[in-house]
Amino acid sequence: MKTLQRIILIALIVPALVYAQTEGRATQGSEKNDVDNVQTIKGTITEVKHPYATFKGEDGKEYRVHLGPQWYWEREKFQLRHNVQAQIKGEVKQVQGRYEFYPWEITQDGKQISLADQNGKPKWSSGKDGKRSGKSGKSGKFKGGNK
Numbered sequence: 659m660k661t662l663q664r665i666i667l668i669a670l671i672v673p674a675l676v677y678a679q680t681e682g683r684a685t686q687g688s689e690k691n692d693v694d695n696v697q698t699i700k701g702t703i704t705e706v707k708h709p710y711a712t713f714k715g716e717d718g719k720e721y722r723v724h725l726g727p728q729w730y731w732e733r734e735k736f737q738l739r740h741n742v743q744a745q746i747k748g749e750v751k752q753v754q755g756r757y758e759f760y761p762w763e764i765t766q767d768g769k770q771i772s773l774a775d776q777n778g779k780p781k782w783s784s785g786k787d788g789k790r791s792g793k794s795g796k797s798g799k800f801k802g803g804n805k
Contacts (some may be wrong), residue, residue, distance in 0.1 A: 693778050698747040703740050711738060713746060713759060721759040726773055730782040736771045749778060
């Protein structure tokens with residue numbers, strides 16, 4: 659009898675766990691940013707530690723900036739300097755009291771770093787142009803962090 663109860667319990671729990679995993683991936687691991695809260699904010703990059711940067715906006719808020727895969731930055735030869743003024747356009751979300759910035763473009767020193775298209779789709783994800791690197795993102799040290 660206990661064996662039957664365990665089988666029934668497992669039969670109920672496993673599908674719930676699988677659903678929770680796939681549902682989380684569909685929303686958190688999406689290859690497209692949300693376009694509901696696109697903002698352009700000026701401020702200063704205060705720290706760069708790939709895959710994140712810290713950005714102090716002129717609005718007085720501090721943002722954690724999601725930079726995307728390191729291999730993409732290296733392939734495109736992008737560099738982001740800290741303690742330098744920048745302007746970031748992208749999706750802003752507040753998660754557990756922290757401001758998260760998913761940038762579409764970053765402008766610094768008159769140079770524009772394009773990370774997503776006008777719909778928020780990251781440039782490194784495969785799409786119509788088929789320009790996906792296929793790299794795992796586990797390349798060498800990020801080169802643009804401390805200039």
